[in-house]
Amino acid sequence: MDAQFLHLGIGLLVLLAAQHAPAVLIPSPECQTQCGDVEIQYPFGIGDNCSWSPGFNISCQVQEDNVHKPFIGDVELLNISLIHSTIRVLNHISTYCYDPSSGLMETSQWMLNASSSPYRFSDVDNKFTVIGCNTLAYIMDSDRTGYQSGCVSTCNNQSDLVDGSCSGMGCCQTAIPKGMGYYNVSFDGGFNTSNIWRFSRCSYAVLMEAEAFNFSTTYINTTKFNDTNIGQAPVVIDWAIRDETSCEVAKRNQTGTYACLSSKSECLVSLNGPGYLCNCSKGYEGNPYVPDGCHGVTVGFLVLVISALFGYMIIQKRKLNQVKQEYFREHGGMILFERMRSEKGLAFTVFSEAELTEATNNYDKSRIIGKGGHGTVYKGIVKGNMSVAIKRCALIDERQKKEFGQEMLILSQINHKNIVKLVGCCLEVEVPMLVYEFIPNGTLFELIHGKNQALQISFSTLLRIAHEAAEGLNFLHSYASPPIIHGDVKTANILLDENYMAKVSDFGASMLAPSDKEQYVTMVQGTCGYLDPEYMQTCQLTDKSDVYSFGVILLEVLTGQEPLKLDGPETKRSLSSNFLIAMKENNLDPILPSHIKGQESNELIRGLAQLAKQCLDMSGINRPSMKEIVDELGRLRKLSLHPWVQLDVEMDTQNLLDGASTASFQIEGATTGYSTQESENLPMNPRSSYYAR
Ligand SMILES: *[C@@H]1O[C@H](CO)[C@@H](O)[C@H](O)[C@H]1NC(C)=O
Ligand SMILES: *[C@@H]1O[C@H](CO)[C@@H](O)[C@H](O)[C@H]1NC(C)=O
Ligand SMILES: *[C@@H]1O[C@H](CO)[C@@H](O)[C@H](O)[C@H]1NC(C)=O
Ligand SMILES: *[C@@H]1O[C@H](CO)[C@@H](O)[C@H](O)[C@H]1NC(C)=O
Numbered sequence: 277m278d279a280q281f282l283h284l285g286i287g288l289l290v291l292l293a294a295q296h297a298p299a300v301l302i303p304s305p306e307c308q309t310q311c312g313d314v315e316i317q318y319p320f321g322i323g324d325n326c327s328w329s330p331g332f333n334i335s336c337q338v339q340e341d342n343v344h345k346p347f348i349g350d351v352e353l354l355n356i357s358l359i360h361s362t363i364r365v366l367n368h369i370s371t372y373c374y375d376p377s378s379g380l381m382e383t384s385q386w387m388l389n390a391s392s393s394p395y396r397f398s399d400v401d402n403k404f405t406v407i408g409c410n411t412l413a414y415i416m417d418s419d420r421t422g423y424q425s426g427c428v429s430t431c432n433n434q435s436d437l438v439d440g441s442c443s444g445m446g447c448c449q450t451a452i453p454k455g456m457g458y459y460n461v462s463f464d465g466g467f468n469t470s471n472i473w474r475f476s477r478c479s480y481a482v483l484m485e486a487e488a489f490n491f492s493t494t495y496i497n498t499t500k501f502n503d504t505n506i507g508q509a510p511v512v513i514d515w516a517i518r519d520e521t522s523c524e525v526a527k528r529n530q531t532g533t534y535a536c537l538s539s540k541s542e543c544l545v546s547l548n549g550p551g552y553l554c555n556c557s558k559g560y561e562g563n564p565y566v567p568d569g570c571h572g573v574t575v576g577f578l579v580l581v582i583s584a585l586f587g588y589m590i591i592q593k594r595k596l597n598q599v600k601q602e603y604f605r606e607h608g609g610m611i612l613f614e615r616m617r618s619e620k621g622l623a624f625t626v627f628s629e630a631e632l633t634e635a636t637n638n639y640d641k642s643r644i645i646g647k648g649g650h651g652t653v654y655k656g657i658v659k660g661n662m663s664v665a666i667k668r669c670a671l672i673d674e675r676q677k678k679e680f681g682q683e684m685l686i687l688s689q690i691n692h693k694n695i696v697k698l699v700g701c702c703l704e705v706e707v708p709m710l711v712y713e714f715i716p717n718g719t720l721f722e723l724i725h726g727k728n729q730a731l732q733i734s735f736s737t738l739l740r741i742a743h744e745a746a747e748g749l750n751f752l753h754s755y756a757s758p759p760i761i762h763g764d765v766k767t768a769n770i771l772l773d774e775n776y777m778a779k780v781s782d783f784g785a786s787m788l789a790p791s792d793k794e795q796y797v798t799m800v801q802g803t804c805g806y807l808d809p810e811y812m813q814t815c816q817l818t819d820k821s822d823v824y825s826f827g828v829i830l831l832e833v834l835t836g837q838e839p840l841k842l843d844g845p846e847t848k849r850s851l852s853s854n855f856l857i858a859m860k861e862n863n864l865d866p867i868l869p870s871h872i873k874g875q876e877s878n879e880l881i882r883g884l885a886q887l888a889k890q891c892l893d894m895s896g897i898n899r900p901s902m903k904e905i906v907d908e909l910g911r912l913r914k915l916s917l918h919p920w921v922q923l924d925v926e927m928d929t930q931n932l933l934d935g936a937s938t939a940s941f942q943i944e945g946a947t948t949g950y951s952t953q954e955s956e957n958l959p960m961n962p963r964s965s966y967y968a969r
């Protein structure tokens with residue numbers, strides 16, 4: 277006869293069987309929300325009036341060592357998940373062992389009764405698990421489903437046992453049906469360990485979370501499986517609001533028992549047992565069971581991204597070696613970093629990749645507004661109505677991944693009227709993306725070389741645009757030390773706003789170019805026709821590389837020709853070499869268009885040509901700085917406006933250059949009969965030829 281020690285596991289909530297409609301649905305703020313390590317969220321609650329219904333009443337018990345643990349009935353609660361509508365609890369392991377002193381089998385058989393409560397065993401997450409070398413264990417639900425099943429486990433040969441494999445050799449698992457709220461375990465007396473007890477004395481059976489189980493061969497010949505959780509194993513239990521069977525009925529019931537109280541929540545039918553559950557609506561998260569419990573995810577997400585940026589930068593900062601730290605401090609990186617942290621209203625946005633995908637209609641071809649060596653530029657709309665140009669970069673290397681955030685920070689601070697504003701970036705740097713303000717009126721390239729001959733632009737306007745572009749570049753070069761190098765200066769990168777004011781774009785692209793020299797060979801910076809020849813040899817971009825490229829822009833302004841003529845004879849293809857040859861022969865005539873020759877003063881043309889020649893010097897150190905170019909262009913523009921004015925006469929230069937209606941200019945205007953407004957922005961007007969006469 278077997279000695280049976282039968283444990284009647286106490287039903288989860290035997291005492292709380294009465295159906296009870298809660299009068300107060302909102303948990304008081306005084307309700308305890310934490311017990312030990314477990315967060316207790318409504319509809320669960322601790323004590324009177326804190327839970328949705330008695331079934332969700334949790335008792336927080338003090339164990340030895342003053343540790344608090346939550347219990348439902350007499351079952352220890354491990355976790356509550358509102359999203360999955362599950363809890364994890366500890367469930368007793370039933371055992372069946374041979375006692376060599378008495379020669380009998382001893383058993384300890386458990387049951388779990390949650391029938392009268394909102395709980396059902398999860399059929400998805402649990403498996404009835406049996407361990408032993410000669411055992412047959414039964415699982416039964418006499419209560420609701422009438423389910424009955426068993427699992428046999430044997431070991432023909434001990435060496436057949438394999439860690440991690442539960443397939444009938446030392447270990448057996450079987451699934452359970454939906455709807456079970458009760459189960460009990462019994463062992464078949466025909467299978468016992470009386471003959472193998474020296475090797476394997478005990479068999480075990482329990483309904484448990486499948487993911488928490490990984491068979492180990494030591495479970496056969498030791499008590500390790502029973503000892504891991506002190507005779508217990510985790511089991512996953514589905515819960516639901518069982519008061520009503522469907523969402524519709526629950527919503528219709530006017531007595532105030534509908535549990536989905538948050539405004540941004542929705543009702544779902546329970547998949548295990550009758551009743552319903554609540555979820556936050558898409559885009560929201562939190563607790564749908566309390567009023568205003570669901571919050572928009574995006575705000576939290578943005579905060580997360582920004583703190584991730586800071587976190588990222590802090591980590592990167594730590595990683596910087598001594599030299600880099602020195603460099604970083606020297607160049608104002610720390611100051612900017614601090615500023616970014618302190619300036620809450622910074623107009624720089626870290627976009628998510630998804631946002632930009634949406635803004636560009638998934639990078640639709642029709643949105644492409646430019647293509648270049650560094651990537652593709654798309655037009656997009658962000659934040660509802662803001663037009664932006666989104667640059668999707670082609671390549672990035674490891675170093676730049678690390679420094680991307682810092683560089684964006686620096687670039688985002690650049691604020692100059694002749695530089696396109698960087699409004700944000702995408703930090704998911706696998707596909708680095710820069711977001712610029714959108715500049716509507718085309719490029720200087722289109723203005724000079726465009727097909728639209730009707731839109732003849734006056735030479736003084738071109739000169740002004742070049743001057744403004746130079747100011748933008750000068751600002752970039754002087755903004756930080758070492759200078760921010762544009763790296764791809766060309767007329768196509770000088771954008772024009774509604775007022776035909778120049779805006780230098782695409783700066784910062786150079787920062788995203790590969791840094792190691794091998795890659796340079798395959799990915800040359802810059803654009804043919806504008807390339808600094810010195811850079812081709814040294815692979816080192818400098819501010820003087822930008823100056824060289826700017827020299828080519830001056831040539832385009834002066835000659836109206838493109839930097840490279842691919843259809844011409846080979847020797848005549850390059851505008852800069854044609855120009856330098858012409859300069860050497862001291863005869864610019866062949867390359868100047870007739871309207872320039874006819875209308876502009878010799879001094880202006882000579883001055884511009886001389887400036888361009890200096891910019892195109894083979895050796896970077898001989899080229900002027902951007903600052904010097906700005907000054908010289910300013911001087912030449914004065915010539916263009918007032919060829920007779922003595923240059924040493926003191927004038928309000930800025931007003932003149934801006935073409936604003938200033939007093940000094942209006943006096944001139946009065947004498948010539950042309951208004952100041954006409955001098956700017958308009959198609960070729962006869963003023964310059966008048967002056968040149
Ligand atoms: C489980 O508990 C419910 C409610 O207390 C009870 O009616 C039922 O008989 C119990 N089931 C078993 C098998 O003990
Ligand atoms: C909740 O559980 C505690 C402890 O088990 C008990 O004292 C209390 O009466 C229960 N409250 C309700 C409303 O069932
Ligand atoms: C729970 O609510 C009932 C009804 O509102 C009230 O009578 C009772 O005092 C409350 N209990 C506690 C502990 O606040
Ligand atoms: C569940 O609780 C255990 C400790 O009780 C913890 O280690 C685990 O991370 C929790 N899981 C979830 C999903 O909260």
Ligand SMILES: *[C@@H]1O[C@H](CO)[C@@H](O)[C@H](O)[C@H]1NC(C)=O
Pocket residue numbers: 282385387416418460461462
């Ligand atoms: C398990 O349930 C079945 C059916 O109700 C019953 O016959 C059996 O005695 C139970 N076993 C134990 C150990 O309670």
Ligand SMILES: *[C@@H]1O[C@H](CO)[C@@H](O)[C@H](O)[C@H]1NC(C)=O
Pocket residue numbers: 432433434435
């Ligand atoms: C168990 O298997 C091993 C090798 O697979 C074999 O050498 C041994 O004889 C087997 N023992 C029994 C009892 O079958």
Ligand SMILES: *[C@@H]1O[C@H](CO)[C@@H](O)[C@H](O)[C@H]1NC(C)=O
Pocket residue numbers: 439440490491492
């Ligand atoms: C189970 O344990 C074995 C070793 O004990 C390990 O190799 C295997 O990855 C584990 N499997 C899982 C799913 O954890």
Ligand SMILES: *[C@@H]1O[C@H](CO)[C@@H](O)[C@H](O)[C@H]1NC(C)=O
Pocket residue numbers: 379380381465466467468469470
């Ligand atoms: C073990 O099972 C065998 C039959 O399989 C039986 O003869 C024997 O009495 C059982 N031993 C115990 C201790 O129950």
Ligand SMILES: *[C@@H]1O[C@H](CO)[C@@H](O)[C@H](O)[C@H]1NC(C)=O
Pocket residue numbers: 434437493494497498
């Ligand atoms: C249990 O059996 C394994 C082989 O299956 C063996 O490696 C291990 O030493 C044994 N442990 C004990 C305590 O006997």
Ligand SMILES: *[C@@H]1O[C@H](CO)[C@@H](O)[C@H](O)[C@H]1NC(C)=O
Pocket residue numbers: 371373478499502503506507508
């Ligand atoms: C299993 O563990 C429990 C709790 O530690 C203990 O009371 C019981 O005796 C153990 N059973 C076996 C067979 O080791």
Ligand SMILES: *[C@@H]1O[C@H](CO)[C@@H](O)[C@H](O)[C@H]1NC(C)=O
Pocket residue numbers: 297519525529530531533
């Ligand atoms: C409304 O809810 C109360 C409490 O749960 C219940 O007693 C009543 O039958 C429900 N009414 C309807 C129409 O379902």
Ligand SMILES: *[C@@H]1O[C@H](CO)[C@@H](O)[C@H](O)[C@H]1NC(C)=O
Pocket residue numbers: 716717718774
């Ligand atoms: C420039 O902008 C104006 C309006 O701001 C527009 O009418 C004009 O067509 C634009 N020109 C070009 C070349 O885009």
